[in-house]
Amino acid sequence: MKIIYADNNATTKVADEVIKQMLPYFGEYYGNPSSMHTFGGNVDKKIVQARQGVADLINADPGEIVFTSCGTESDNSAVYAALAANPEKKHIITSNVEHPAINNLCKHLVKTKGYEVTFVPVDKKGMLDMDILYNAMSDNTALITLMWANNETGVIFPIEEIGKKANEKGILFHTDAVQAAGKVPIDVKAAGVDMLSMSGHKIHAPKGIGILYIKNNLKFSPFLIGGHQEKGRRGGTENTVSIIGLGKACEMAKEHLNEMDTRVRNMRDYLENQLLEKIPACSVNGDKDLRLPNTLSIGFDAVEGESILLLLDQEGICASSGSACTSGSLDPSHVLMAMEVPLKSAHGSIRFSLSFYNTQEEMDIIIKTMVSVIQRLRDMSPFWKDGKMV
């Protein structure tokens, strides 16, 4: 069965061009980039090139890029570095829709280290309450950490505006740009961020590689203490193969930014409009304008997400659901809960996330399949009768 992959916010296909760049470094060129000999030094040259590729994607200097093992490590490193740089400050500002890499870390810091954390709420469109955010900033604030774009809804936070305010107040500002990178332009200088996290596998590089951007001259304490690698900011022998792959993926991401904003956005809009038109009682989660061009989170009344996903799976369509029906809680995701998405549609929320590999034909298949899947589940739902919710 042919797979239609519409779950690109979960992970992406490793691009053929990326694999091609990586392959020789698995085998033939296994040298250690730190070695004195030419055999290792040649690998270092590729890493220099890759670092430049990453820096170019986000308008950073290559020296500001630190390679890590994943987005979660980048997030953890950033938060701990900020706290270490301001040991007297005991307050952190974040939002209540962050990825677990930030959300659970902040909760952990409250529990074990006595930090006070302001979880800024979002409104029904998933947008930050800017008054609460600004009012929370104080002399005691060590760090503001906010995602650039939300993984579930694609809603984009006004990072530039917040960065300006944070800079004025002299508060460190970190952003988790794992979902934004490669989908919308990122300029770390214009955004006024001190640190930024990115992950390789969301932009067609392999899993197990991430980066942390650390602004020049920022006081930084490493999370992994070890050798001199990454200028002492992250110990451990470099993951040479994946770094080389990520460099290529970043070059490609930059080349595809325009396509994301046009062809991919048009496909997403087409999918969204057709689903809204052809299926009654469904609604989009999140702000429609301030949103990543590839993401659609859509809730269907009176049906449950896992059932939708498994019926899509039967047709080879990969998507994900906004409800985590894996524990007894059966609660919709913390993001949809924070947005107060009504329970009637939150439980039946599905996320489609596209990439530049998707095609218009695939959208037509998804639409056709969704129409029949939702109908089939509503036909057996006790909350659906005569074409409407009961």
Next chain:
Amino acid sequence: MWEYTDKVKEHFLNPRNVGELKDANAVGETGSLSCGDALKLFLKVNENERIIEASFMTFGCASAVASSSALTEIIKGMTLSEAEKITNDDIADFLGGLPKEKMHCSVMGQAALKKAIADYRGIQILEKPGEIVCECFEVTDLEIIDAVKKNNLETTEDVTNYLKAGGGCGNCLERIEEIIESVKVN
């Protein structure tokens, strides 16, 4: 990922006895939209108290649909007194087992059946006896004690998997732990 037995998959993809039974003389409803799953069970019971037809409507995940489908297949042809003895384990066994975090789907089937039988007999199921421990899913201490004993549950997670209790806000988890301990001691 699918972590269901072939039988669960089969009953989800081809559920038996779906839809409202127009001439049902016993109906049992359990769950709600906010809980994330709900089941409405319809029975047609003849003058000998035998279930001659059963059907269901379910909102929920694959295992909720499969459990409902299984339940209707199990009880068709049974007398009410036979059906009364059906437990959630019977439903799970019929399906070749359920993942433990989905056991509450089979519990939902048992609860709907109990309500449908009570409906037939004209008995109102009054407020549940015992004291509510989990406010989110309205689960009482007696229900928890019962489930812990019958299924040898050992952790709060087990209790959540079976009864959902503790799976919402989580405020009652400590109390559930106490209950588990007290059952162990006794």
